[in-house]
Amino acid sequence: MSRIGVFVCHCGENISRTVDVERVAKEAGEIPGVAYSCDYKYMCSDPGQNLLKKAVAEHNLDGALVAACSPRMHEKTFRKAASAAGLNPYLCEMGNIREHCSWVHEDREEATAKASDIVKFMVERVKKGKSLAPITVPVTKKALIIGGGIAGIQAALDIADAGHQVVMVEREPSIGGHMAQLSETFPTLDCSQCIMTPKMVDVANHPNITLYTYAEIEKVDGYIGNFQVTVRKKARSVDESKCTGCGVCMTKCPKKKIPNDFDQGHGMRTAIYVPFPQAVPNTPVIDRQNCTMFQSGKCGVCQKVCGPGAVDFEQQDTLTVESVGAIVVATGFKLYSIERKPEESAIQGYGEFGYGTIPDIIDGMTFERLASASGPTGGRILRPSDGKEPKQVVFIQCVGSRAREKGISYCSKVCCMYTAKHTMLYHHKVHDGQAYVFYMDARTPGKGYDEFWRRAVEEEEAVYIRGMVSRMYQRGDKIVVMGSDTLVGVQVEIEADLVVMATAVQAQDGADLLAQKLGISYDKYNFYSEAHAKLKPVECATAGIYLAGACQGPKDIPDTVSQASAAAAKVMTLFAKDQLERDPVVAKVNEKYCVGCLACKKVCPYGAVEEREIRDRQGNLVKVVANVNPGVCGGCGTCQATCPSKSVELDGYTDEQIMAMIESL
Amino acid sequence: MTPGKKNLLTYSYYPGCSLHASGREYDISTQALFKALNLGLKEVPDWFCCGATPAHNVDELLSLSLCAKNLSLADQVEGDLAVACAACFSRLKTTQHHLKEDDTKRHQVETAIAGPASLGKPVKHILEILARDFGLARLEESVKKPLLGLKVAAYYGCLLTRPPEVPELDDCEDPSIMEDILRALGAEPVKWSHRMECCGANFTLSRPGVVLKLSNAILTSAQEAKADCIMVACPLCHGNLDIRQESINKYGTPEGSLMGNIFGSDYIPGSEDGARREMPIFYVTQLAALAMGVPTDKLGLESVIVDPRPLLYEKNLL
Numbered sequence: 009m010s011r012i013g014v015f016v017c018h019c020g021e022n023i024s025r026t027v028d029v030e031r032v033a034k035e036a037g038e039i040p041g042v043a044y045s046c047d048y049k050y051m052c053s054d055p056g057q058n059l060l061k062k063a064v065a066e067h068n069l070d071g072a073l074v075a076a077c078s079p080r081m082h083e084k085t086f087r088k089a090a091s092a093a094g095l096n097p098y099l100c101e102m103g104n105i106r107e108h109c110s111w112v113h114e115d116r117e118e119a120t121a122k123a124s125d126i127v128k129f130m131v132e133r134v135k136k137g138k139s140l141a142p143i144t145v146p147v148t149k150k151a152l153i154i155g156g157g158i159a160g161i162q163a164a165l166d167i168a169d170a171g172h173q174v175v176m177v178e179r180e181p182s183i184g185g186h187m188a189q190l191s192e193t194f195p196t197l198d199c200s201q202c203i204m205t206p207k208m209v210d211v212a213n214h215p216n217i218t219l220y221t222y223a224e225i226e227k228v229d230g231y232i233g234n235f236q237v238t239v240r241k242k243a244r245s246v247d248e249s250k251c252t253g254c255g256v257c258m259t260k261c262p263k264k265k266i267p268n269d270f271d272q273g274h275g276m277r278t279a280i281y282v283p284f285p286q287a288v289p290n291t292p293v294i295d296r297q298n299c300t301m302f303q304s305g306k307c308g309v310c311q312k313v314c315g316p317g318a319v320d321f322e323q324q325d326t327l328t329v330e331s332v333g334a335i336v337v338a339t340g341f342k343l344y345s346i347e348r349k350p351e352e353s354a355i356q357g358y359g360e361f362g363y364g365t366i367p368d369i370i371d372g373m374t375f376e377r378l379a380s381a382s383g384p385t386g387g388r389i390l391r392p393s394d395g396k397e398p399k400q401v402v403f404i405q406c407v408g409s410r411a412r413e414k415g416i417s418y419c420s421k422v423c424c425m426y427t428a429k430h431t432m433l434y435h436h437k438v439h440d441g442q443a444y445v446f447y448m449d450a451r452t453p454g455k456g457y458d459e460f461w462r463r464a465v466e467e468e469e470a471v472y473i474r475g476m477v478s479r480m481y482q483r484g485d486k487i488v489v490m491g492s493d494t495l496v497g498v499q500v501e502i503e504a505d506l507v508v509m510a511t512a513v514q515a516q517d518g519a520d521l522l523a524q525k526l527g528i529s530y531d532k533y534n535f536y537s538e539a540h541a542k543l544k545p546v547e548c549a550t551a552g553i554y555l556a557g558a559c560q561g562p563k564d565i566p567d568t569v570s571q572a573s574a575a576a577a578k579v580m581t582l583f584a585k586d587q588l589e590r591d592p593v594v595a596k597v598n599e600k601y602c603v604g605c606l607a608c609k610k611v612c613p614y615g616a617v618e619e620r621e622i623r624d625r626q627g628n629l630v631k632v633v634a635n636v637n638p639g640v641c642g643g644c645g646t647c648q649a650t651c652p653s654k655s656v657e658l659d660g661y662t663d664e665q666i667m668a669m670i671e672s673l
Numbered sequence: 674m675t676p677g678k679k680n681l682l683t684y685s686y687y688p689g690c691s692l693h694a695s696g697r698e699y700d701i702s703t704q705a706l707f708k709a710l711n712l713g714l715k716e717v718p719d720w721f722c723c724g725a726t727p728a729h730n731v732d733e734l735l736s737l738s739l740c741a742k743n744l745s746l747a748d749q750v751e752g753d754l755a756v757a758c759a760a761c762f763s764r765l766k767t768t769q770h771h772l773k774e775d776d777t778k779r780h781q782v783e784t785a786i787a788g789p790a791s792l793g794k795p796v797k798h799i800l801e802i803l804a805r806d807f808g809l810a811r812l813e814e815s816v817k818k819p820l821l822g823l824k825v826a827a828y829y830g831c832l833l834t835r836p837p838e839v840p841e842l843d844d845c846e847d848p849s850i851m852e853d854i855l856r857a858l859g860a861e862p863v864k865w866s867h868r869m870e871c872c873g874a875n876f877t878l879s880r881p882g883v884v885l886k887l888s889n890a891i892l893t894s895a896q897e898a899k900a901d902c903i904m905v906a907c908p909l910c911h912g913n914l915d916i917r918q919e920s921i922n923k924y925g926t927p928e929g930s931l932m933g934n935i936f937g938s939d940y941i942p943g944s945e946d947g948a949r950r951e952m953p954i955f956y957v958t959q960l961a962a963l964a965m966g967v968p969t970d971k972l973g974l975e976s977v978i979v980d981p982r983p984l985l986y987e988k989n990l991l
Binding site for chain 2 (some may be wrong): 356357358359362411479481482483488
């Protein structure tokens with residue numbers, strides 16, 4: 009006969025409001041095999057845990073059931089307490105009478121009956137439970153950072169400085185990301201390049217960091233502590249080991265009029281190029297789509313002038329496999345492109361703003377390039393159409409953001425601040441110019457942020473108009489901006505020379521595909537999901553993968569850097585141990601009954617099942633069976649449901665346990 | 674749309690009050706166009722006013738009930754419901770939308786009209802029928818007299834595409850359905866700024882100053898874009914732009930109108946030399962029927978205020 013203890017939690021009033029917990033505890037005491045039952049206001053608190061520990065000792069319990077919240081919330085807590093009391097932690101289970109019962113029901117009588125049922129079948133499960141020992145796996149103390157923007161750079165430097173190896177993979181030819189494009193940063197107006205480029209150089213020079221630029225993640229295998237990541241290094245057409253970065257190839261390249269993405273298409277570059285002069289690594293890449301050699305086979309000037317002979321037209325993509333123990337995802341964001349509604353997209357465009365057809369309507373990032381000393385205008389604010397200095401500039405906030413009817417309901421968080429910054433930069437450069445800002449709300453929480461915004465309004469003479477813009481059109485060389493001033497209650501028309509739209513921050517292109525490779529979850533906007541919004545903000549639900557920066561949601565630089573350092577700290581915590589303990593809830597194959605059909609192998613989402621040959625002493629093949637690698641197994645139970653001969657079972661979720669639970673009802 | 678033996682497609686037809694009164698030429702040209710395209714059009718028996726703007730401003734339930742009753746009458750006639758007036762179209766679609774979303778309201782309305790509300794009857798604007806059901810390719814093939822050289826400002830007004838969840842006609846702020854039809858007819862749609870702006874609508878009676886100002890901006894914008902004429906798909910827009918055009922041209926923008934402008938100059942539009950020529954206003958069905966070779970005396974061209982015939986004569990379309 010078992011001796012099980014049942015502990016029913018009130019969860020303050022969360023459970024006891026709807027469920028008669030005392031009755032549940034009393035009825036539990038009557039279940040055969042239950043040696044002790046009680047109820048308590050907060051089981052998870054220190055006295056609550058002590059109650060459990062004391063009961064285990066006093067009543068000589070051989071199993072425990074805590075009827076409380078979801079096991080996702082506190083299973084670990086109670087298993088730890090049970091373990092401290094000398095019980096095998098896997099013989100301590102939770103019955104979820106909060107999320108599955110009190111929170112979703114109103115009728116007290118019925119909810120109490122359901123809670124009792126939950127307790128009843130969970131007791132049966134505990135009865136048939138087995139003592140399990142945690143699985144230990146080795147940890148590879150090397151981290152992979154995906155993305156070389158400020159988030160990735162910060163995380164990489166923190167982990168590398170702690171003495172661990174780091175591999176950084178960046179999709180573009182240079183690291184630096186969006187921050188390298190910015191002119192000056194809020195709220196201190198320090199030059200972005202001046203604080204960013206030294207960090208980029210630190211990454212390149214760090215002995216612990218291996219940098220792959222112009223490279224993408226091809227495939228991710230393995231699990232926490234033991235990931236195998238295949239990196240595709242795209243053909244650069246320039247041998248990085250030979251190139252000295254002298255730049256002669258770029259000066260001689262005859263194709264000189266290719267719009268430069270780094271300057272948002274407003275500057276020009278050559279076909280063999282580095283995205284910007286401070287690029288890291290300072291190794292050019294050939295844009296094969298625009299290179300005469302690749303298109304027509306006639307040119308090759310860069311190869312002829314290259315002293316070290318680094319230009320290699322034959323270069324192919326290469327695949328490299330890296331073994332790492334942890335992954336930090338820092339893939340950043342892109343800005344919403346406001347054009348006509350794309351086909352098959354949930355996101356509506358802004359055709360009424362004439363974006364894409366009126367050259368002097370630009371986005372915030374383009375304004376950053378215009379204001380940047382390294383930008384296409386050398387830091388002068390000149391409008392794209394005719395290169396004149398605009399005297400009236402209209403800034404529009406919340407374009408795409410907070411617009412449910414256009415498909416995005418979230419706030420992009422950085423625009424209020426960077427628009428205030430833009431008005432200042434404009435005012436500093438064009439003294440007789442006037443900036444207008446259309447805004448919904450000015451959202452400026454953050455250290456020194458509200459003061460910064462007030463400065464834009466009070467000292468830098470930006471006129472803030474609370475209201476949205478309905479339409480813009482070109483009249484002569486002006487852009488007529490039609491909008492409303494909702495504080496005064498009138499419609500407004502402004503003839504602007506330049507319009508800057510603070511467009512929504514969106515997840516990077518391909519963010520969903522990368523998430524699928526990594527096996528991490530993402531929301532409907534393709535932002536990656538953290539494991540817990542408050543308590544696990546940098547961890548993914550998938551163990552060993554961490555998030556940093558705007559790939560998780562819109563973020564400014566201070567927040568991004570904080571999160572990146574937090575992710576680095578998590579990685580270092582993981583690397584502090586040589587062995588990693590994992591839950592032993594994994595599938596096991598009964599080799600006696602397994603017929604080797606390997607149906608389980610086909611359905612296993614983790615790739616944990618492999619074939620195993622059983623041979624006799626003479627080495628003759630007896631049979632082939634399935635074998636589960638416990639390190640890889642995710643414990644989902646799909647194999648168990650699939651196996652036609654019932655010869656694979658998940659520890660802690662055996663058929664015997666589940667049948668007993670069903671029979672108890 | 675029901676494929677018929679006699680006609681290519683058959684529609685039930687809700688003309689609405691305007692088309693039997695001030696917008697008679699819209700009705701005449703719609704009938705003529707459908708006949709020319711071999712499309713059946715059968716008027717809903719005993720239809721009555723959809724309530725238009727006044728009803729839903731006064732009593733929402735009344736407005737919904739009026740439309741629900743009309744929809745149930747339309748249910749007795751075969752084919753999707755063709756609607757020409759932008760306001761009737763908007764009200765009928767809005768009613769279906771609201772009643773589908775709100776069971777309480779549907780119950781109230783069904784009690785009021787003593788019968789089920791017909792929420793499944795597809796309500797289609799003439800533009801939709803031409804561009805989608807009949808199809809632009811077939812429309813282009815059917816053209817007998819292409820409207821070559823005619824520069825047209827396609828004017829959508831407020832209700833054809835808004836609010837976005839109701840009419841489902843085209844992109845709510847940047848549509849192209851009218852321009853697509855114009856191209857199919859051989860005409861040249863101009864790119865202009867005020868195609869989605871309000872004409873002042875029914876303020877034409879209570880606050881004519883508002884209409885003068887707003888419609889003036891529309892006419893000016895069309896003229897600046899070098900349009901020969903404006904094409905509309907709403908009898909009220911037509912009324913404001915056509916009937917009031919003389920007063921608009923004569924008086925310009927009245928002082929002290931509703932539209933304050935606190936920044937920059939108050940832009941009072943007008944052509945460069947101050948004078949403005951008359952701008953004919955066509956219904957989409959008039960231009961389409963003209964292109965289909967319908968005799969010009971069956972287009973209702975004679976009953977509008979700004980006579981479009983000199984323009985058509987100049988373009989060799991008469």
